[in-house]
Amino acid sequence: MEICTKHFGNIKVDQDLVIYFGKGIPGFEQAKKFIILGNEEDLPFRWLQSVDLPELAFVLVDPFLVKGDYQIDINDEIMGTLGIESAEDLNVFAIVVVPEDTSKMSMNLKAPVIINTKNNRGMQVALDTEEYGVRHYILDELRKQEVEAYVGSNKEDRPVNHCK
Amino acid sequence: MLVLTRKIGQSIIANDNIEITVLDVQGDQVRLGIKAPRSVAIHRKEVQLEIEAENRRAAKVERVNLKNIIKKG
Numbered sequence: 001m002e003i004c005t006k007h008f009g010n011i012k013v014d015q016d017l018v019i020y021f022g023k024g025i026p027g028f029e030q031a032k033k034f035i036i037l038g039n040e041e042d043l044p045f046r047w048l049q050s051v052d053l054p055e056l057a058f059v060l061v062d063p064f065l066v067k068g069d070y071q072i073d074i075n076d077e078i079m080g081t082l083g084i085e086s087a088e089d090l091n092v093f094a095i096v097v098v099p100e101d102t103s104k105m106s107m108n109l110k111a112p113v114i115i116n117t118k119n120n121r122g123m124q125v126a127l128d129t130e131e132y133g134v135r136h137y138i139l140d141e142l143r144k145q146e147v148e149a150y151v152g153s154n155k156e157d158r159p160v161n162h163c164k
Numbered sequence: 165m166l167v168l169t170r171k172i173g174q175s176i177i178a179n180d181n182i183e184i185t186v187l188d189v190q191g192d193q194v195r196l197g198i199k200a201p202r203s204v205a206i207h208r209k210e211v212q213l214e215i216e217a218e219n220r221r222a223a224k225v226e227r228v229n230l231k232n233i234i235k236k237g
Contacts, residue, residue, distance in 0.1 A: 027216035028223065058222050077203030097218065098225045108222070111215045126207055126215055134218040 003054040008037055013051055019115055019122045022081070026111070026124060031056055034122065036115075045096065048113065060093035061107050067141045068148075070132075072112060078125055082116045091115040095124070096138070106135040 001013045019034050031050040037057075038046035044065045050056035063070045072092060074084075084090060092114055094107035109132035115122040168176060175185040181201055188195040198206055 025219055026212065027219040056223055057225070058219070059225055075202050075205075077205075095219060095222045096225075097222045108215070108218050110211070111218075124215070124219075126205065126211055128205070128207075134214050 001051075003051060005037075005049055005057065006055050007047060007057055008049070011037070011049075017120070018051060019120045021122045021124075023123060025058070025113075028053070028056060036060070046093070048093070048095070059096040059098055060113065061096050061138065063092060063094040063107060063109055063112060066094075066107065066138050066145070067109065067136065068145055070109060072114075072125075072127060073129070074114065074125060075128070078114070078123065082114065082121045082123055083119050084116050085118070089116050089118040091117050094136075097135070103139055104137060105139070106137050107141075108134045109136050110134045 001015070002010055003013055004010050013035060017035050019036065021032050021034060023029065024031050028050070031053050033051035034048050035051060036046050037049050044062045046060045048058040048060050092112050094109055094112050096105055096107045098105045109127075111124050111126045111134065113122060113124050170176065170186045172186050172189060175183050177183050182204060183199040185197040185199075186194060187197045200206060
């Protein structure tokens with residue numbers, strides 16, 4: 001099957017790579033089949049490309065790379081719906097908004113995209129926490145992470161005097 | 165829509181296992197207590213709408229070069 005995508009032109013869709021979103025993506029409930037596209041140089045970004053609506057695509061990012069302390073808690077019902085047996089089968093992505101000013105690009109940590117890589121089933125899940133919002137500015141989060149890493153490394157670098 | 169009138173401390177039961185209790189009413193604010201199995205997702209409607217709206221923003225992405233947006237170091 002071949003589709004004409006907005007970002008990648010004509011691409012052949014390998015049926016084995018199609019991820020099935022039973023509920024679609026909120027706001028685009030009719031889009032149920034997606035594939036993940038991207039090349040090495042775009043990392044850590046990837047594209048979630050709709051197969052049903054070729055003009056529809058989202059930019060994804062690995063949220064743990066941008067926010068090291070990001071934590072998600074997925075309830076049993078969702079684990080069951082996606083048939084997740086082990087955390088190792090899970091792929092987690094955050095949907096990214098890329099505005100004209102790319103320095104303001106943000107990611108949605110409130111509702112990550114969860115994919116079971118074993119059976120290619122996916123879902124966007126609204127987390128049961130007030131901790132995360134739908135708009136975390138990626139460059140701000142990276143800067144924070146850098147500052148924390150710097151403070152952390154300072155502590156470690158400090159020589160400890162064991163002698164009294 | 166089913167409309168029920170409840171007083172403070174009174175509940176409604178849905179589906180035998182979901183209980184929604186009116187805890188307090190102050191002016192135009194109502195505090196609700198919800199007892200439901202963990203498997204039942206409960207969100208303020210704004211959250212759902214917010215996620216949909218953010219997805220629509222995300223879908224507007226034009227052809228962009230994702231390379232070098234995040235520069236290391």
